[in-house]
């Protein structure tokens with residue numbers, strides 16, 4: 001028996017990286033997983049199915065309202081309900097690291113369209129189903145860059161700052177309907193080779209300031225996500241939970 005047996009959870013950005021680890025972990029605890037991504041999340045779904053779980057992959061651009069509505073409708077058509085949503089998709093790796101004068105206004109808009117508007121649109125798309133059920137768990141993903149005020153990354157840091165406020169306002173609005181909304185804030189997780197090319201020195205510096213002084217991996221995030229998706233957290237809403245190995249004590 002898994003803690004999430006019978007629960008249907010959508011994970012955006014579920015094709016790779018931390019999102020894929022969320023999908024795998026949710027399935028290991030019994031959830032049926034909808035891996036939604038701009039790119040093909042078929043490998044994530046296949047892996048879950050090969051391990052005896054239930055999953056499907058969906059193509060969705062979270063910044064497109066109609067596509068987010070279709071995502072929610074497909075989940076309901078296939079599995080009959082939606083118990084959880086992890087707003088994990090983000091414009092992140094492709095984001096320009098540069099002085100603020102050198103970020104183009106179009107890139108600023110794209111960053112906010114995916115990271116902020118996308119989180120709102122996906123939540124808005126699942127809300128009617130969760131309201132009808134009088135239950136649901138929405139987990140939004142922020143970033144340690146908000147606390148750090150990481151320089152040369154203004155659009156991304158600003159977009160992730162918005163997640164903290166969005167979570168609180170949404171928690172108040174959806175609370176009367178039995179829906180919990182929380183933020184999960186990861187530290188730096190250099191999970192593929194792209195990271196070493198973008199910011200080679202960053203992981204060394206970030207490891208040094210942790211109580212647990214090692215590189216963070218996607219699987220480090222999973223236990224807290226399972227908690228936020230499970231009945232164990234039923235009176236927890238509007239909160240932000242850091243998972244960072246004790247990097248400062250926020």
Ligand SMILES: NC(=O)c1ccc[n+]([C@@H]2O[C@H](COP(=O)([O-])OP(=O)(O)OC[C@H]3O[C@@H](n4cnc5c(N)ncnc54)[C@H](O)[C@@H]3O)[C@@H](O)[C@H]2O)c1
Pocket residue numbers: 012013014015016017018019036037038039060061062063087088089090091092093114118141142143144145185186187188189190191
């Ligand atoms: N990796 C880190 O160091 C780190 C640190 C703090 C926070 N985060 C956050 O964690 C989350 C996952 O990060 P990651 O490193 O796994 O990212 P990643 O870039 O490896 O994966 C992101 C996924 O989101 C998908 N995606 C991007 N735009 C999309 C869109 N418009 N619609 C649907 N899917 C889209 C991508 O296709 C990709 O599969 C993000 O919200 C990120 O901001 C990451």
